[in-house]
Amino acid sequence: MSPPSEQDTRWATAGERIQTLLDASSAGGTVARERAEQLVGEVTDLYGAALGRLLRLALTAEPALAETVAADPLVASLLLVHGLHPHSVERRIGDALDTVRPYLGSHGGDVHLLDVDGTTVRLRFSGTCRSCPSSAATLELAVEDAVRAAAPEIESIEVVAAETDSTVIPAESLFTRVHGPVTWSPVPALDELGPGEVGGFAVAGAGVLACRVGDAIYAYRDRCPSCARSLAGAQLDGVDLRCPGCGAEFDVVAAGAGVGVPQRLEPVPVLHRAGVWSLAIAEEVA
Structure with missing residues (x-):
């Protein structure tokens, strides 16, 4: 996987910058905030209409372009914002799960798409990772992030852990209920790690x-x-x-399981999101 360019990194975090600017506009009062949001909405609707027209013209001339535009992370994200993505919600969720399946497999787990009913998606987790709360929460967050990025119209995720155990988990609180609010932070420097290398990051x-x-x-x-x-x-x-202090060993591929010791490391979700490696840090809650 080639390192993301500066432009990739910039646009991958554009949404966060826009939200920060909108939040800052609140300092001018409610009216200033509303005008800022209206301005963003007008601009977004304008380029959305133009994007939709361009897409229709392009696909009319060359239908095979649907796969090309859907494969580009930046273009696909804009198409999703305007409801223009050429793939069905089932196809998008299935493709998204394929991107995180190797990560789940490294933790001894897997996930399967059962069905999509309106704004609810039903998934089944499997594997030994479910026996470890910290690992299960890490994997659920990875899946939730992938599903929400691929299908923003999804409002809830029904996680079926076993034939007799089914719970409906709202997408907004899938991870919050376990660890607290979570923040995805882009860390492009992770690309600099070579095979077998270890690095510390704040x-x-x-x-x-x-x-x-x-x-x-x-x-x-x-x-x-x-x-x-x-x-x-x-x-x-x-x-x-x-560990350089006590010599204890932990298997980093098996969700940080101890080697000959009962303890395990606390996993931090790491995903390649919009072309940039990102880490999810959850705030601890009582």
Whole structure:
């Protein structure tokens, strides 16, 4: 996977910058905020109408272009905003799940699309990861993020864990109910990690240790569960991360499971979102 360009990184975070500017406009009072939102809405509707017309002209001339435009992350995201995406919601969710399936597999799990009913999608999780609360929450967040990015019209996710266990989890609170509000933070520097390398990062006020195994990147909170000290200076031996303080080892591919010890590292979700590696940091709640 080639590193994202500066333009990729810029546009991947454009939504956050727009929201920040809208929030700042609130300092001028309610009227200023409403005018700013109206301005953004007018501009968005204008280029949305033009984008829709261009798409119709392009697909009329060359129908095969549908796959090309759908494969471009930036173009696809704009098409979704305006309800112009050429693929059905089932196709988009299925493709999104395929992108996170290798990540789920690294944690011993998998996910299957059962059906889509209106604004509700039904999924089934499987695998041994469900026995670990922290790993299960990490995987659910990865899936929720992928589904919401591919199908913003989805309002709730029904997670079917077993034949006799079904719970409806609103998309807005899928992860919040476990750990608290979550913030996705782009970390382009993760691309600089070479195979077998370990790096420390400060993300959203939290210390994170990330390592690359092959083409995959795994991230964990920078705290050894055995000695409660930082993992700074830890080395990776294959898939095993050794704590420089107490010598305890943890399998980074198996959701941070301890090797010969009962403790496990705390996973931090890491996904390639809109061309940029990003980490999800949850605020701790009582």
